[in-house]
Amino acid sequence: MTLGLPGHLARESLSRALANAGHWAAFTCLAIGVVLGAVMATFGQQPGRWVGSLLALVMIALLALVARFPTVTLTVLYLVVGAGVVFTVTVMVMDDGEFPSTNNAVLALPATALLLVGGAGSGSAIGLTWATLGFGLGEAAAFLGVAVAGGVYSPNFAVCFAFAVVVIVRVFDGVTRLSDMRRDTGLHRASQQTRELAIRHDYELRATARLHDTALSHLVAIAAAGSGPVDERLRVGIRQDLGLIVGRDWAIDHALGENSDAGPGVRSAGRPRSFAPAADTPPARNGRQNGWRGRARGGVAPDARAPVEETVPSLAHAFSSAANAGLEVRVTGDFAVLGTLGPRRVAALDAAVAQCLINVARHAGVDQAELALGLGGGEVTVAVMDSGVGFEESEVPPDRIGLRTSIRARIEQEHGTVRLWSTKGIGTTIVLTVPEGGE
Amino acid sequence: MSGHLRLTQQEADPVGAISASPIVAIGATLAFLLAAGLTWSHWGEVGSPLAAVIALVLVAAAGTAASFAASPARAPFTNDRLWLVVMLAVGAAIAEYVSTIGNNRQLYDDFGPAVIGMLILSLAPFCTWVSAALAGVLSAAVLSILVVGASMYTESTAPVAALITLNSASVLAMSAAAAGYSYGIVAETLSWQREANRAALQRDTELRAGIARSVQQSRVSVLGREVLPFLAGVMTADRISVADADRARELAEALRRALRAGIESTWLDDLAANIRMNRGVDTIVDDPTGAAAALTADQRSALTALISWLGDAARSQLITVSFAADADGETHGDITLVAETGTSPPSRRELDRFVAVARAVAFRADASLTRENVTVGLSYDID
Incomplete structure (x- = not known):
């Protein structure tokens, strides 16, 4: 939401709101005029007062037109007709001799409605000009009416008071806008700035997480290896990841593109299936050399054994990571359940599962993991299990941020949950749950 | 529509309401001057000077309460503050009625309706249009009872219904103006906000792409530009040297620090x-x-x-x-x-x-x- 009105719109908006205020007051005055005429004609035994009601209705109709189409022509027409109404009402009222002078409540009704015309154009000066015209015409019409019907002309106090209020409000409006407090507060600039800051922060974090996901494990492996020949598996892993990054606008989240580019997916129709490490599969290596993730995924998939289904999303990145880490993954469940998720959510799940599998390969001390997929209660659940060494979550050093960011942050960003059970010497189970749908 | 019902200008456009806050003091002063002037002008009708003074004191109290309640330091203005002001002003009208009871030849020079209307009008930026209209209608209803009492000794021969209608004109017209202003400015603000939000959504893709590009100039991206060539070098090399291992350790540490800082910052x-x-x-x-x-x-x-x-x-x-x-x-x-x-x-x-x-x-x-x-x-x- 954007707070308040920007400075450049405030002038027109306030002017229209003030004109609207005047119109509502004018309609009220005229409606009271209609009722008053009807009351006097009905209860006051003065049938001639119906004319007053009728004239007030004519002014209401014209004012409605001015409010709807604030043109100069209609404004002038309203002022002319309104002045005629004030003149006629003055003649009617003064002829009866009911009031000693034109300073009375009955004449105040049409005359006030006349000065509250609002009128064409916007801004305080124009608003004041129309109000002054309305006020002057109303008083002139009353003066003329007295000249025709007799009686004493006296400026109408209620009309003068209404005119004074209009002048004060319009002048106040003009003066306060000159002080330009809106610019001083800078609320709109702040609104844009916070929006930009939040997006920038989000991108920075994504960019860092992406770099972390792709490069950190390689850096750690290089640092741990010390001097010596480059391990072939490391070389393959680096090649694949550089292929993902280099030459691309890598700060942008490619979740959507990744899924649509995924090509042949992996499906396991409710029965366990094993995937051998991709490094052992020559076609996979060729695929990665092209630096195109979709093809790399095709290579990771267990070629002829896996039924090909273009529309079913997969956890290709996870399997690719597992393969690079030399981890064998057994799958239970149907990948079709991922079809209930939006592409971005699948990508987040894929990345989180990949990090789980990398963790298993790095820390569990086993070369096998199990993956179970399920759908129930409007949620997709993926469990990653290993029979490794296990750990205490509280004992994980704070600088180990894989679990916190790559897994938990991604899943929580998709409104999902991460649960972890680990027992030393028994193994670890991580259950990732995300709600169906999503972007 | 429901937004217009629930919102005041103060909520939809707080800066606008802050700009408008001095108008309350101006309106309150005008209301007091009007009350004092009309009391002076019809002093001949005043039978109870004490009641007349109380009426003026109540007008001053209503104006002071309105000015205090609408000051930016006490924002937001609540509905009960409006009702407090209206009740004080209605109290002033009743006191004025008491002060001239039996002698009130003309209702036209009574300040009650105009003062109530003026105070409601000056509080327009701080109340919803429904509250303003309701305050006007209820005040007019109370004033009508006073008119019925006063009609027994006024000069006018018009039916009581006509006197009630005429007497309520100023309070109804000014509260209608308040309601019209509140409705108009909230509608204008909401309409601009809808437009601005739509435009912001349309611009979003462009903004995101621009920011994504500029993020590549950031600390993290600079780090990325160091990491990636290093990894590429290792990938194409036959051996890893001790210097490579040290460099990898440094870069890994820098990357961890960057991610930690990124996560912990907002x-x-x-x-x-x-x-x-x-x-x-x-x-x-x-x-x-x-x-x-x-x-x-x-x-x-x-x-x-x-x-x-x-x-x-x-x-x-x-x-x-x-x-x-x-x-x-x-x-x-x-x-x-x-x-x-x-x-x-x-x-x-x-x-x-x-x-x-x-x-x-x-x-x-x-x-x-x-x-x-x-x-x-x-x-x-x-x-």
């Missing part, structure tokens, strides 16, 4: 860094739980506006923004903003604008100003 840290860098005002954010990320968009805007305004080298030397949560950290959070003032410290009036804006976006806000410090306390509920 948009507010970026804002503080901007102010520090561009305006030379030290800005410290103490937000251990990243609570700034949970603020609503409007709250972020209000906080950004305040910090940016304080973060002027002449206004402040040092700004500290601290976040704290309640014991369970789930119901509400507190933000304390302390600025050590610079060569031209902010005025109380200037600060009140921001406090009023903060209150408009669901912050409970208080500000205190001393010679050395500006302290703004903001408290908010956590959904």
Whole structure:
């Protein structure tokens, strides 16, 4: 939401709101005029007062037109007709001799409605000009009416008071806008700035997480290896990841593109299936050399054994990571359940599962993991299990941020949950749950 | 439509309402002058001077209450404040009726309806259009009872219904003006907001792409530009040297640090860094739980506006923004903003604008100003 009105719109908006205020007051005055005429004609035994009601209705109709189409022509027409109404009402009222002078409540009704015309154009000066015209015409019409019907002309106090209020409000409006407090507060600039800051922060974090996901494990492996020949598996892993990054606008989240580019997916129709490490599969290596993730995924998939289904999303990145880490993954469940998720959510799940599998390969001390997929209660659940060494979550050093960011942050960003059970010497189970749908 | 029913200008356009706040004092003064002038003009009809004085005192009390209630420092204006003002003004009208009872030859010179209408009109920026209209109609209903009483000894021979209709004209017209203004300005503001939000969504893709590109110039991307060529070098090399291993360790550590800093920081840290860098005002954010990320968009805007305004080298030397949560950290959070003032410290009036804006976006806000410090306390509920 954007707070308040920007400075450049405030002038027109306030002017229209003030004109609207005047119109509502004018309609009220005229409606009271209609009722008053009807009351006097009905209860006051003065049938001639119906004319007053009728004239007030004519002014209401014209004012409605001015409010709807604030043109100069209609404004002038309203002022002319309104002045005629004030003149006629003055003649009617003064002829009866009911009031000693034109300073009375009955004449105040049409005359006030006349000065509250609002009128064409916007801004305080124009608003004041129309109000002054309305006020002057109303008083002139009353003066003329007295000249025709007799009686004493006296400026109408209620009309003068209404005119004074209009002048004060319009002048106040003009003066306060000159002080330009809106610019001083800078609320709109702040609104844009916070929006930009939040997006920038989000991108920075994504960019860092992406770099972390792709490069950190390689850096750690290089640092741990010390001097010596480059391990072939490391070389393959680096090649694949550089292929993902280099030459691309890598700060942008490619979740959507990744899924649509995924090509042949992996499906396991409710029965366990094993995937051998991709490094052992020559076609996979060729695929990665092209630096195109979709093809790399095709290579990771267990070629002829896996039924090909273009529309079913997969956890290709996870399997690719597992393969690079030399981890064998057994799958239970149907990948079709991922079809209930939006592409971005699948990508987040894929990345989180990949990090789980990398963790298993790095820390569990086993070369096998199990993956179970399920759908129930409007949620997709993926469990990653290993029979490794296990750990205490509280004992994980704070600088180990894989679990916190790559897994938990991604899943929580998709409104999902991460649960972890680990027992030393028994193994670890991580259950990732995300709600169906999503972007 | 429902938005128009529920919102006041103060809620939809807080800065506009702050600009409008002096009009309440002007309206209250005008109402008092009107009451005093008309009392003086029909003093011959006054049978009870005490009641006439009480009436004037009540008008002054209603005007004072309105001015206090609508001041930016006491924002937001609530409905019960409107009713307090209206009740005081209606009390003044009753006292005026009592003061002239039996002698009131003309209703036209009674100030009651005009004073009530004037006060409702001057509070238009602070009440919904329904409240304003309702206040006018109910006041007119009370005044009608007085007219029935007064009609027995007025000069006019018109039917009582006509006197009631005429007498209520000023209060109804002015409360209608208040309702019309409130409705109009809220409708204008909401319509602009809808338009602005639509435009912002349309611009979003462009903005994101632009920011994504500029992110590549950031610290993380610079790090990426060091990491990637290094990995490429290792990939094409036959052997890893000791220097490579050391370099890999350094880069891994730098990457971890960058990610940790990224996770623990929020948009507010970026804002503080901007102010520090561009305006030379030290800005410290103490937000251990990243609570700034949970603020609503409007709250972020209000906080950004305040910090940016304080973060002027002449206004402040040092700004500290601290976040704290309640014991369970789930119901509400507190933000304390302390600025050590610079060569031209902010005025109380200037600060009140921001406090009023903060209150408009669901912050409970208080500000205190001393010679050395500006302290703004903001408290908010956590959904």
